[in-house]
Every structure is written in C-alpha cells, then in structure tokens.
Amino acid sequence: MLCFEELSQWSHSLERLLTSKYGLKIFQAFLKSEYSDENIEFWLICEEYKKIKCSYMMSTRARKIFKRYIQAEAPKEINIDQVTRETIQKNIEEPVVTCFDADSYPRFLKSNAYRALFDAT
Known part of the structure; x- marks a missing residue:
C-alpha cells in the first residue's frame, strides 16, 4: 500500500518517482491522461x-x-x-x-x- 512518506518522496526527484513500486505506473497513467506518454x-x-x-x-x-x-x-x-x-x-x-x-x-x-x-x- 502507498504511504504518505513514499508519496512525498516523489516530489524530491523524478528518479525517486520512477523507482517507486507505484510511482512509474501512476506517472504513466498521468501522462496518458495528458496524451503525452x-x-x-x-x-x-x-x-x-x-x-x-x-x-x-x-x-x-x-x-x-x-x-x-x-x-x-x-x-x-x-x-x-x-x-x-x-x-x-x-x-x-x-x-x-x-x-x-x-x-x-x-x-x-x-x-x-x-x-x-x-x-x-
């Protein structure tokens, strides 16, 4: 399950976001929603x-x-x-x-x- 601490770490760097268990998937979904995957x-x-x-x-x-x-x-x-x-x-x-x-x-x-x-x- 996604916790507050992990979520807040995403704002420190893109690398932290993309190496997170959920970060890459959530970021990809966001980019798809913007038509920019x-x-x-x-x-x-x-x-x-x-x-x-x-x-x-x-x-x-x-x-x-x-x-x-x-x-x-x-x-x-x-x-x-x-x-x-x-x-x-x-x-x-x-x-x-x-x-x-x-x-x-x-x-x-x-x-x-x-x-x-x-x-x-």
Whole structure:
C-alpha cells in the first residue's frame, strides 16, 4: 500500500518517482491522461544523453533527440509549449547535459492526480 512518506518522496526527484513500486505506473497513467506518454521514452533517452562525455557526440545526439521528440510534427513529439520548444532549440546550439530538462515532471507534481493521492493517504 502507498504511504504518505513514499508519496512525498516523489516530489524530491523524478528518479525517486520512477523507482517507486507505484510511482512509474501512476506517472504513466498521468501522462496518458495528458496524451503525452511518449514523455517517459523521451526522459529515458535524455538520461542516456546525459552520460555522453564527447562534445561532438553530445551535439549529434542532441540534434537527433530534437528531431525525434521536440520539433513541431516530430515522429514522437512530446507535449510541450512553444516557449519550451524554442528554449530547447536554443540550448542544442551549444548542447550541455541539461539542455532537455524541461519536461512533464513539474506538471505532475502540481496535478490534481498527485494531490488526490495525498488526500487518500
């Protein structure tokens, strides 16, 4: 059973949410409700991207991620606003580890679904 302490740990980091027994399933359900379940795939790709040390490889991978997930009409376009899209596009001009850090995790923490879980505990 989900307890208050575990639930509150989810707000500390996305990793804690996704490694929780219930966290990943609840987060996936939230993303589906927003029609943005491709965001988990995007997040996993970005976690791999953060491990790249070579600047050339980082630049190449950043452009591929942008084309697949960020640009308008991308094959797996994630649900982000235009301002975030433009910020990421600027970030990949000189890519760093954090250039894709705008995501759905903050929206989840503010969502009614997450707050309702606290009410139920």
